[in-house]
Amino acid sequence: MERPIDFVICWVDGGDPDWLKEKKRYSPDNNNDDRDIRYREWGILKYWFRGVEKFAPWVNKIHFVTWGHTPSWLNVKHPKLNIVKHEDYIPSKYLPTFSSRPIELNLHRIKGLSEQFVFFNDDMFLLKPVKKEDFFKNGLPRDIAAQDVVVHNDFVHSIAEFNAIMLINKYFTKQNVLKSNPLKWIRLRYGRHLLRTLLLMPWRNFTGFFDPHLPNSYLKSTFEDVWKKEGELLEEVTSHKFRDKSDVTQYFFRSWQLASGNFIPRKNLGKIFKIDINHNKAIKVIENQSNKLICINDGEDTKDFEEKLKEISNGFDQILSNKSGYEI
Secondary structure (H helix, E strand, O other): OOOOEEEEEOOOOOOOOOHHHHHHOOOOOOOOOHHHHHOOOOOOOHHHHHHHHHHOOOOEEEEEEEEOOOOOEEEOOOOOEEEEEEHHOOHHHOOOOOOOOHHHHHHHHHHOOOOEEEOOOEEEOEEEOOOOOHHOOOOEEEEEOEOOOOOOOOOOOOHHHHHHHHHHHOOOOHHHHHHHOHHHHHHHHHHHHHHHHHHHHOOOOOOOOOOOOEEEEEHHHHHHHHHHHHHHHHHHHHOOEEEEOOOOOOHHHHHHHHOOOOOEOOOOEEEEEEEHHHHHHHHHHHHHOOOOOOEEEOOOOOOOEEEEEEEHHHHHHOOOOOOOOEEO
16 A cells, blocks of 8 residues: 655744744844844745645645744645644643754654655745655655765854764764665765765765755654654754754754665755855756756845845746645
C-alpha cells in the first residue's frame, strides 16, 4: 500500500500588530538573532499554494504552521488544509516563541502528520510538475549526500550547522558511513558536489554536508529517534524565544538521515537565489520553468526591495495566474 505524503510549511506575518506586541514583550540578549529580516512577509505565498495545486495535486495534506494568524485570502476550509497553531503541538511552557528552530524541531508532534512529509520554507516554490518519487521512493526520503565544510559566515545560522555536525560525529563514524553506503555518496549525477566529497575524503570526521536549501523530505520517525537520543539538547533549543548560538536546526534531522543511510539518492531539483544579488536570474528561472523548485532568499540590505518583489511576483504570475482552491 502506497504511503501518503504530506507537505508542511511554516509562515509568520511579521507586520501583524498583535504578533508584534507579543514579540516586543521579550528582549533578546546578545546571543540571539532578532533581525526584522527573519519575519518579513513578502505577500507572494499564494503562488506556493497555486504551485502545489497545479504541480503536486497528489499531496495528501498541507499542514500550515502559524503563530495564529492566516493570510486574509486563505481558504481555511479547504479539505486538504490543516491550520496548525504553535500551541497545537509545541509544549505550552516554551511559548510564545519567535524562533523558527523550536517550531521546526517539534514538527513530529503535529496531530495527523504522515510518516512521510516534505518540509518547505515559505520562500520555496514549485515551478513545474513533481512526482511523489521526487521526494520519496520505497518508503525512504530522496536526497543528495555530499560533503561540505561549515563556514562561519553569519551571526547564528552557521554556528547552528556546526553544532549539528559535532553531534553527527558523536554518533556516526565517517569511515563507516561511507563504507556502508558507498553508492549513495559516490555518484556521478551529483556533479561538482561529488568533487567536494572526494576532496574531503582525507578528513577523519565530517566537516559538513552540502545543503541545497530546498524542501527537505523527512520521516517522522527520524524526528522521534533523534529526540530519544538528544532530547535534553532539543528541549533546550525549544526553550529559546529567539535564535541562539547554541541552537541546532531542522537540518540536524536531515544530516541524521544522510549519515544513517536512510535515504535514496536523487539529483538536485532546484536552485536558490538571493533577492539582493540575482533576482533577475530568479525571474528567468521562474518564467522559463527551468527547474522544478526554486528558493528565493531574503537579503540583509536589499535595495529597492518592493520593486524587486513586484518583478518576482509578475514572474510567478506568468506561470501561476489562476487562483487555486486554497484561495477565497
